[in-house]
Amino acid sequence: MALTLLQNIGLNDTASGETTSTICEPTAAANEGQMFMTGNWFASRSTNAGASWTYVNPYTAFPASAGGFCCDQVVLYNARHRIWIWLLQYSTAANGENLFRLAISREASFGSWYYWDFTPRGVNSTFTGNWFDYPDMAFTDANLFVTFNMFKGNAWQRAMVFRFPLATLASGGSLGYRSWATTNNGSIRLCRGPGTTMYMGSHNNTTQLRVFNWADAATGISWNDVNVRPWAGGAYSAPGPGGVNWLARTDPRITGAWVGAGTIGFMWTANRDSTHPLPYIRCVRIRQAGITLLDQPDIWSNNAAWAYPAAAANAQGQMGFSAFYGGGTQHPGHVVGVRTATTWETALTRVSSHGPPDQSWGDYLSCTPHNASTSHWVASGYTLQGGTSRKNIEPRFVRFRA
């Protein structure tokens, strides 16, 4: 069956409160007619299947703790417990420390939130002057997982993984949770898909991935290393019309991860090399049984660069993704796609009318299964429309199926 876009909605200025950024970092989720979208520096909510959207101000939705609301956000809907989960990252206070907030809204009272705050020193009393950045969030059957990098000033300190029981998040009871920290790997990305074990990935180097797993029933985390075909990082370049390089800010951290139908997958933006004329999406698929390499069906083009992939398996285990495509004759465009048995099927949802004036784009997108249409995905994206100002950023909500 061909890739079909079921909904392809651009959020207008009213829906985003004119508070958009060229580093938009949008995320989106849906539960039947309820939809929620976040990005820099807005949130937006629909209760009529996207017919209209209401701006939600993340600066005032909750108390301005630490240095006040900052930037990175992630939203998910958990069907098993019928809860919305909204993660918000706060700015650092005078002591150099920030916090992240996990806010929960029940399906029945969508838009009313209760929340927990997590500070670096609340996790470990020695993490003085540390702050959280670059979140990811996904769940297994029983737990919500959150990852962050932790910095002190501008120096990376460690990556952290948190595990929260979904049942307690849903009930609003007293929360017990677990965490794990590592200084060996950064920017750990969580696999989205059904199951009782959370798989996560991070680069060991440019020829090897580390695949972590944390089972719902386990109190410890373990990992396997998987060798992959070498790839390059460095300074990315994909000039579009007018020579605007929209990838000046890009780096090779893993941005897409999924698990489904016995396959674990990771995607990231790799730089051009002798066989790829432009930056492209490295894709590594790993057999879930035994954690062995399955194949590496990269997504690349002779005409434009591919970047910032996000991925998820739908309820049937099939993989869908959201990414950007641009350079050459084209400004950055947003694309959704699926993996069929033998190839990629992809479709542009919208192409920018301009390139980003500061040559920067990103830093992440989202893709998640739709509830309750089990074969559908929900993707977030964005483009520049009608100008180069941050206010010309148009966030995009896309629902698609294979």
Added chain:
Amino acid sequence: MAARKSVRKAAKRSAKTSAAKKGAAKKSGVKKSAAKKSAAKKSATKKSATKKSAARKGSAKTSGRTSVHRGGKPVEETAARSRARSTRDVTPSSAELDLRDRLKAGPRRPAGPPLVGDIMTRDAMESLRAEVLPKPTDPKDAPGGD
């Protein structure tokens, strides 16, 4: 006086602990070098695409212990409280968001250990030689659909 005694006792205790730690470090140093040799032997004999050993020097662990925490009860946020919060006080102005946008567009800070340096291994070179490129992918145009 009692306070002085307790300080002396604490000092003695800490001296004992640090001596014990030094001894333990020596012992573990012996074990570590033995472990390194055995790890090197294993890696020399094993040539598979997937390894269950860490690539990083000095780290042969494949599992880690997690910590338990208490997060307490959540804070309820009512719509009335949210409405009452002064937007003017906490929401940045449009001009400030413009500045934030320009600041955010700068280069990203490195977020993890350096990744380069291992590309010239034999396995990596063989992998490159054996590379079969998949067909290039260009997206189809889709209707706007707003």
